[in-house]
Amino acid sequence: xxxxxxxxxxxxxxxxxxxxxxxxxxxxxxxxxxxxxxxxxxxxxxxxxxxxxxxxxxxxxxxxxxxxxxxxxxxxxxxxxxxxxxxxxxxxxxxxxxxxxxxxxxxxxxxxxxxxxxxxxxxxxxxxxxxxxxxxxxxxxxxxxxxxxxxxxxxxxxxxxxxxxxxxxxxxxxxxxxxxxxxxxxxxxxxxxxxxxxxxxxxxxxxxxxxxxxxxxxxxxxxxxxxxxxxxxxxxxxxxxxxxxxxxxxxxxxxxxxxxxxxxxxxxxxxxxxxxxxxxxxxxxxxxxxxxxxxxxxxxxxxxxxxxxxxxxxxxxxxxxxxxxxxxxxxxxxxxxxxxxxxxxxxxxxxxxxxxxxxxxxxxxxxxxxxxxxxxxxxxxxxxxxxxxxxxxxxxxxxxxxxxxxxx
Numbered sequence: 382x383x384x385x386x387x388x389x390x391x392x393x394x395x396x397x398x399x400x401x402x403x404x405x406x407x408x409x410x411x412x413x414x415x416x417x418x419x420x421x422x423x424x425x426x427x428x429x430x431x432x433x434x435x436x437x438x439x440x441x442x443x444x445x446x447x448x449x450x451x452x453x454x455x456x457x458x459x460x461x462x463x464x465x466x467x468x469x470x471x472x473x474x475x476x477x478x479x480x481x482x483x484x485x486x487x488x489x490x491x492x493x494x495x496x497x498x499x500x501x502x503x504x505x506x507x508x509x510x511x512x513x514x515x516x517x518x519x520x521x522x523x524x525x526x527x528x529x530x531x532x533x534x535x536x537x538x539x540x541x542x543x544x545x546x547x548x549x550x551x552x553x554x555x556x557x558x559x560x561x562x563x564x565x566x567x568x569x570x571x572x573x574x575x576x577x578x579x580x581x582x583x584x585x586x587x588x589x590x591x592x593x594x595x596x597x598x599x600x601x602x603x604x605x606x607x608x609x610x611x612x613x614x615x616x617x618x619x620x621x622x623x624x625x626x627x628x629x630x631x632x633x634x635x636x637x638x639x640x641x642x643x644x645x646x647x648x649x650x651x652x653x654x655x656x657x658x659x660x661x662x663x664x665x666x667x668x669x670x671x672x673x674x675x676x677x678x679x680x681x682x683x684x685x686x687x688x689x690x691x692x693x694x695x696x697x698x699x700x701x702x703x704x705x706x707x708x709x710x711x712x713x714x715x716x717x718x719x720x721x722x723x724x725x726x727x728x729x730x731x732x733x734x735x736x737x738x739x740x741x742x743x744x745x746x747x748x749x750x751x752x753x754x755x756x757x758x759x760x761x762x763x764x765x766x767x768x769x770x771x772x773x774x775x776x777x778x779x780x781x782x783x784x785x786x787x788x789x
Contacts, residue, residue, distance in 0.1 A: 416622030
């Protein structure tokens, strides 16, 4: 951590300004995706709390994300070499950080800096600026060599000028490049590494990005703060990453509420506009019913997953705050903010107001909700409950008593 602080201090002294930032230390388990809003190119995993390039010789791997590019933009990251042992150690095969990237898989695409240590004697640690696949400045040799790590910070200014600081065990070096017209025009920020296929895998860690929106962009609260009914073991994920392993969030991401691995609710929210406070939310699951009350917090859209009853004959959706039980939805489905979705049974249906439903034969998937609650009604078949259950359902129907459907 000391090397990170020194590098940042050096860069901030050059700029004489400070910024709100997005950071990621990748201190989480490896999953199908890196998580935390990152997009990926190449063979990447999380190993020992760092992103790792798992590619073969000359394979590049990148993590990247969209950005609004509010200048000045500061990018920082910690890189380790593609070879850290053997006769020719500490080889850095063009680790990179840059902006305005269109094709994250193209080696020198975008506007940014590459770092390297790759001569036969491994004594030529250096840096150069590139723009749209072209080298802009001559190779800058450093007064020290990159060894088992290098930490780099670059400030990109609106006039095309840049300031940079690079550090390793042997020292730190800061400099700048003058203003210029930038040719690159992509929409991504990228961090990448190159692999030479050695046993040692190049890694990226301690990412810092300054140009993220300064609005609320975190989730407040956790599973223990959500009031639940009918839920055995609530787990919340953000785009596949457990909630407790995420930090600052940007862009539109999905908060998925699960019970013992089964998805109940997905909330899609733009974290560039605000954060989400789930500490006073209520999630209720009952026979034929799912409801989530967000305590009137303005977030994105919700999708709810309701297990389908065996002989369902009606489906009502209520899109209003405060829906915490099936009793909050009328039997006739004729109250304010209630929508009859019976037409969804056996197929799909949209109410024309942005809410849609799909019946996948085992559950109803209802999307486009601002708040959420959905209830089914129906009766079960004779084999499930025997003759007495069948007679009760029949008598109830005859006398005008509507039994709420029982899960199959």
